[in-house]
Amino acid sequence: MTLNIAIIGAGPAGYYAAEAALKHWGGTARIDIIDRLPTPYGLIRAGVAPDHQSIKAVTRRYEATNLGANVRFVGNVLVGRDVSVAELLGLYDAVVLSVGAPHDKPIGIPGDDLPGVIGSAAFVGWYNGHPDFADLQVPLSHHGAAIIGNGNVAIDCARILAKTVPELAVSDIAQHAVDALSHSAIRDIHIIGRRGPHQASFTTKEAGELGHLERAHPIVRPGDLPPLEADAALEPGHRKMVTHLRGFAQAERGDKPGTINFEFFRRPVAVEGAKGGGGKAERLIVETTRLEDGKAVGTGELHAIPCGLVIACIGYRTGTIDGVPYAPELGRFPCDDNGRIFPGLYASGWARRGPSGTIGTNRPDGFAIVDAIASDIGVGKGGDAGAGLDALLASRGVGVTDFAHWQRIDAAEIAGARPGAPREKLVRVADMLAVTGA
Ligand code: NAP
Numbered sequence: 001m002t003l004n005i006a007i008i009g010a011g012p013a014g015y016y017a018a019e020a021a022l023k024h025w026g027g028t029a030r031i032d033i034i035d036r037l038p039t040p041y042g043l044i045r046a047g048v049a050p051d052h053q054s055i056k057a058v059t060r061r062y063e064a065t066n067l068g069a070n071v072r073f074v075g076n077v078l079v080g081r082d083v084s085v086a087e088l089l090g091l092y093d094a095v096v097l098s099v100g101a102p103h104d105k106p107i108g109i110p111g112d113d114l115p116g117v118i119g120s121a122a123f124v125g126w127y128n129g130h131p132d133f134a135d136l137q138v139p140l141s142h143h144g145a146a147i148i149g150n151g152n153v154a155i156d157c158a159r160i161l162a163k164t165v166p167e168l169a170v171s172d173i174a175q176h177a178v179d180a181l182s183h184s185a186i187r188d189i190h191i192i193g194r195r196g197p198h199q200a201s202f203t204t205k206e207a208g209e210l211g212h213l214e215r216a217h218p219i220v221r222p223g224d225l226p227p228l229e230a231d232a233a234l235e236p237g238h239r240k241m242v243t244h245l246r247g248f249a250q251a252e253r254g255d256k257p258g259t260i261n262f263e264f265f266r267r268p269v270a271v272e273g274a275k276g277g278g279g280k281a282e283r284l285i286v287e288t289t290r291l292e293d294g295k296a297v298g299t300g301e302l303h304a305i306p307c308g309l310v311i312a313c314i315g316y317r318t319g320t321i322d323g324v325p326y327a328p329e330l331g332r333f334p335c336d337d338n339g340r341i342f343p344g345l346y347a348s349g350w351a352r353r354g355p356s357g358t359i360g361t362n363r364p365d366g367f368a369i370v371d372a373i374a375s376d377i378g379v380g381k382g383g384d385a386g387a388g389l390d391a392l393l394a395s396r397g398v399g400v401t402d403f404a405h406w407q408r409i410d411a412a413e414i415a416g417a418r419p420g421a422p423r424e425k426l427v428r429v430a431d432m433l434a435v436t437g438a
Contacts, residue, residue: 001028001379001380001382002028002029002030002380002382002383002384003025003028003029003030003093003094003377003379003380004029004030004032004091004092004093004094004380004381004383004384004385004386005018005021005029005030005031005032005092005093005094005095005096005373006031006032006034006088006091006092006094006095006096006385006389007031007032007033007034007096007098008034008035008079008088008095008096008097008098008099009033009034009035009042009097009098009099009100009349009351010033010034010035010037010040010041010042010073010075011041011042011043011044011098011100011349012041012042012043012044012058012062012349012359012362013042013098013100013348013349013350013351013352013362013365013366014033014035014042014096014098014348014349015033015041015061015062015065015066016348016349016362016363016365016366017096017098017348017365017366017369017370018031018033018065018071018366019061019065019363019366020363020366020367020369020370021366021370021373022065022068022070022071023370024370024374027069027070029070030070030384030385030386031070031071031072032071032072032074032092032385032386032389033066033071033072033073033074034074034075034077034079035073035074035075035076035077036076036077036078036079037075037076037131037429038075038076038401038405038406038409038429038432038433038436038438039075039406039409039432040062040066040073040075040403040406041059041062042100043100043359044056044058044059044062044359045059045128045425046124046125046128046129046130047124047128048128048359049124049128049156049159049160049171050127050128050160050168050171050172050173050174051159051160051163051167051168051170051171051173053171053172053422055359056172058359066403067403072386072402072403073401073402073403073406074389074400074402075400075401075402075405075406076398076399076400076401076429076433076438077393077398077400079321080321080322082393082396082398083389083392083393083396083398084322084323085321085322085323085324085345086323087392088389089344089345091383091385091388091389091392092385093344093373093377093380093381093385094344094345094346094373094376094377095344095345095346096339096346096347096348096369096373097321097324097333097341097345097346097347097348097351098347098348098349098351099318099319099321099351100316100318100349100350100351101316101317101318101331101332101350101351101354101355102121102316102318102319103121103316103317103318103319104119104120104121104122104312104314104316104317105119105312105314105315105316105317105331106312107148107268107312107314109268109269109270109271110269110270110271111270111271111272111273111281112271112310112312114271114273114279114280114281115139115279115280115281116139116142116271116280116281116307116308116309116310117271117281117310117312118136118138118309118310118311118312119311119312120149120153120154120157120311120312120313120314120316121316122136123136123138123157123311124153124156124157126138126174126176126177127160127173127174127177127181128173128174128425129172129173129174129176129177129425129426129427130427131427131428131429131432134174134176134427134428138180138309139280139281139308139309140180140181140183140184140185140186140308140309141185141308142185142186142282142306142307142308142309143185143186143187143188143306144186144187144188144189144190144305144306144307144308144309145161145186145188145189145190145307145308145309145310145311146189146190146192146268146284146305146307146309146310146311147161147189147190147191147192147310147311147313148192148268148284148310148311148312148313148314149191149192149193149312149313149314149315150191150192150193150194150195150199150200150201150202150264151200151201151202151313151315152201152202152203152206153313154191154202154311154313155191155202155206155207155209155210156206157311157313158189158191158210158260159209159210159213160173160177160181161181161184161186161189162186162189162210162213162215162216162258162260163181163213163214163215164214164215165178165181165182166214167213167214168181169418169420169421170420170421171421171422172417172421172422172423172424172425174425174427175418175424176427186258186309187257187258187259188258188259188261188306189216189258189259189260189261190261190263190284190305190307191260191261191262191263192263192266192267192268192284192286192305193262193263193264193265193266194265194266194267194268194289194296195264195265195289195291195294195296196224196226196264196265196291197220197224197225197226197242197245197262197264198226198230198231198234198238198242199291199294200241200245200264202241203237203241204237204240204241204244207241207244207245208241208244210244210248210260211244211247211248211251213256213258213260214256215256215257215258216256216257216258216259216260217251217253217254217256217258217259217260218248218251218259218260218262219248219249219253219259219260219261219262220245220246220248220249220262220264221249221262221264222249222250224249224262224264224265225242225245225246225249228246231243245262248262263286263305265288265289265290265291265296266286266287266288266289266303267286267287267289267296267298268284268285268286269285269286269287269298269302270284270285271283271284271285271310272284272285272304280308281307281308281309281310282306282307282308283304283305283306283307284304284305284307284310285302285303285304285305286302286303286304286305287299287300287301287302287303288301288302288303315331315354315355316331316350316355317331317332318331318332318333318350318351324341324345325341325342330354331354332347332350332351332352332353332354333347333351333352335347335352336372337368338368338369338371338372339352339365339368339369339372340372340376343376343377344376344377346369346372346373348362348365348366348368348369349362349365352365353365399433399438400438401432401433401436401438405436405437405438406436408435408436408437409426409432409435409436410423412426412435413425413426
């Protein structure tokens with residue numbers, strides 16, 4: 001009997017779920033990986049920093065999965081609009097939601113709606129050529145930028161803002177972002193952490209890279225660092241990251257014109273605009289904090305950080321889908337430890353556990369899902385679910401893209417690359433569809 005599985009979301013979590021299903025059921029599983037974009041690979045394409053190409057090499061593994069006889073890529077299909085989850089549950093034995101967490105968590109402070117305040121999903125999507133953010137206006141004319149959050153996304157955003165055009169040009173950053181950044185006036189970047197260096201969730205490589213930028217110099221206030229002997233209690237990887245921060249605290253500034261200032265023990269309290277400045281963000285007000293039981297507590301001491309751009313890198317939320325339970329307090333779908341929302345419907349990756357971990361962290365999720373599916377659905381209901389989906393989408397006039405279409409987009413992007421760059425991303429869905437001929 002054939003087992004039919006629909007995976008929604010062609011990012012890492014989706015591909016690892018497909019891989020695990022193939023390992024478990026071999027040729028008896030037929031898998032459709034459905035994505036709202038005509039292109040696969042989710043966060044690898046539009047989230048991983050464009051200057052971190054080695055991480056993107058994992059797409060070759062996903063490509064191998066997709067080239068297998070039993071796996072289809074069904075692109076340009078928005079579940080919830082073009083087809084409902086209830087319809088998919090009627091066709092397939094199992095539906096796996098691997099839709100990630102694409103929405104920015106709100107900062108929730110006065111002024112966070114002023115022009116100039118954006119979330120990292122938008123900013124990262126913009127420089128990575130995600131079609132949703134092709135028209136984002138990123139204000140780059142002020143000398144200051146504030147980046148809220150002490151995770152790797154904050155470091156990615158700071159690095160992209162700090163790099164020179166030659167440093168950026170050899171990546172697959174979207175051309176519109178290179179064009180805008182080539183006129184950027186940003187000189188002083190502030191990374192705001194509400195807690196301290198020991199509590200930051202930067203990883204070693206990402207923190208260390210900030211010490212090797214052409215025109216910006218990382219600065220850590222020595223007084224923000226705990227006594228050296230306190231590092232002994234840290235996990236070794238984290239200790240190395242903190243060692244980079246200690247190095248930044250001691251380094252000579254040299255003649256680099258820009259700064260990346262680690263503002264530890266500062267929590268954002270308001271964004272203020274200039275009077276008569278058209279309401280645009282002009283400064284971020286932060287309050288000095290101290291740690292109490294590991295939590296940041298405000299001291300009442302306020303500082304103003306001059307900036308025309310505020311990027312909130314404070315986490316993400318999964319979106320809602322009609323017919324799927326949602327836990328607003330978690331910002332994702334409620335599910336058990338194996339990703340089961342209810343028998344037949346599952347969540348994996350960030351949609352299951354929230355926005356944390358590396359790309360590889362999604363791999364065990366795939367195996368957990370498959371265990372849950374296997375214990376829930378037995379031999380399945382059989383039939384050709386893919387043909388049922390195709391008929392439904394055709395009746396609604398949905399222009400689906402398949403993996404061969406993606407390969408044409410891929411080839412066009414590689415052919416159109418700037419010298420030294422791996423590809424030039426197409427950033428409009430219409431341009432992608434034109435290349436595919438779909
Ligand atoms: P993250 O590591 O969870 O960092 C989020 C940061 O936001 C934390 O410092 C948190 O502070 C802070 N924060 C949350 N709410 C806040 C608020 N209201 N005000 C001020 N600060 C607030 O998440 P992320 O940077 O978004 O990254 C998501 C995941 O992707 C992580 O696992 C990350 O490692 C991974 N990632 C990896 C790479 C890479 O490997 N190169 C690149 C990008 C992302 P508290 O700690 O005080 O809560």
